[in-house]
Amino acid sequence: MIFEIAIVEDQATASETLTDHLDTWAKERGHQISCHVYSSGEKLFATEDIIKKADIFFLDIRLSLEDDPAIMNGIQIAQNLRNKGFDGEIIFLTAFTEYVFQGYEVRAFHYLLKPVSFEPLMRCMDALTKDHSNQCYIFNDYKTTLQIPYNEIICFTSLKHSVDILTTKDIFKQRSTLNTIAGYLPDCFIRCHRSNIVNMKHIYKIEGTTISLSNHLTLQIGRSYLNDVRKAFMAFAVRMR
Structure with missing residues (x-):
């Protein structure tokens, strides 16, 4: 299968680790992926063409600048994606389990606890591809x-x-x-x-x-x-x- 993936994560090391894990998973499973990384929701929505072609969004819930009311957090980014018609999969990245239930409204496919390790990500992506194999x-x-x-x-x-x-x-x-x-x-x-x-x-x-x-x-x-x-x-x- 082929997946276009967008990642919104403001920590460079975290986004690099995630893309490395995704590349490893894709090679092991025989899939093709293309990853696009954004450090904020504002930068994501400045290039809205990705919303039309992306299959999966990985969204960090707590971006480091979210204390600024002008900066969107991951939940707000997901809400905007749904409002703009995105009907694909949303996977949240969080270090705090209390955010899990906020994902109901935006129909999140999964939550991954940070720092993201390979095994949980592999199980998540395997479940996602199973869902998409008979669409x-x-x-x-x-x-x-x-x-x-x-x-x-x-x-x-x-x-x-x-x-x-x-x-x-x-x-x-x-x-x-x-x-x-x-x-x-x-x-x-x-x-x-x-x-x-x-x-x-x-x-x-x-x-x-x-x-x-x-x-x-x-x-x-x-x-x-x-x-x-x-x-x-x-x-x-x-x-x-």
């Missing part, structure tokens, strides 16, 4: 067949004899059942109700029995699904190694 859901309504990227699917909702596929761009109606569809979905999808399957990448938060999604839609978790959903979401959202 699309095949939609077929007997007239049209198309590929819908899994990252764009927010949820599946059962309506009598059909299923609505709600994506970030459109809604597709397919004559099928949730049980049938569930058998084709990757691990980022979880059944939360007899009528709904959600993409955990689009969960903003879970509060009580209510799921808040990235498009501001809320869904109720069925009582019999509650424990499984909470456990699955925590395992998915807090991918600490």
Whole structure:
């Protein structure tokens, strides 16, 4: 696979170590990568073409100048990326575990504790490539067949004899059942109700029995699904190694 990677890290030694680890991982796994390093969010957004072509962003959460209110921290950079339409993967770099839960809003793929060592990074990148190796859901309504990227699917909702596929761009109606569809979905999808399957990448938060999604839609978790959903979401959202 080929990945364009952007790194926002203001410590030169840390960014050099990360790029070296990424190069080693890519060579061992037979992938191709191109890394672009920026020392601040301001420098990143001054060259916005990278937002269009990057697949992965590594963002240091606590940049050394963040005490200056004019300097963006990693969370703010991620928010700006999402606001500008970036739908790829965001991986945070942090020395402080309390920042983990702030990543829900921006759908962070992973957190790596600094200083980043090779083994945790390898596991993170292996998990990412596994997610990307089968990237699309095949939609077929007997007239049209198309590929819908899994990252764009927010949820599946059962309506009598059909299923609505709600994506970030459109809604597709397919004559099928949730049980049938569930058998084709990757691990980022979880059944939360007899009528709904959600993409955990689009969960903003879970509060009580209510799921808040990235498009501001809320869904109720069925009582019999509650424990499984909470456990699955925590395992998915807090991918600490």
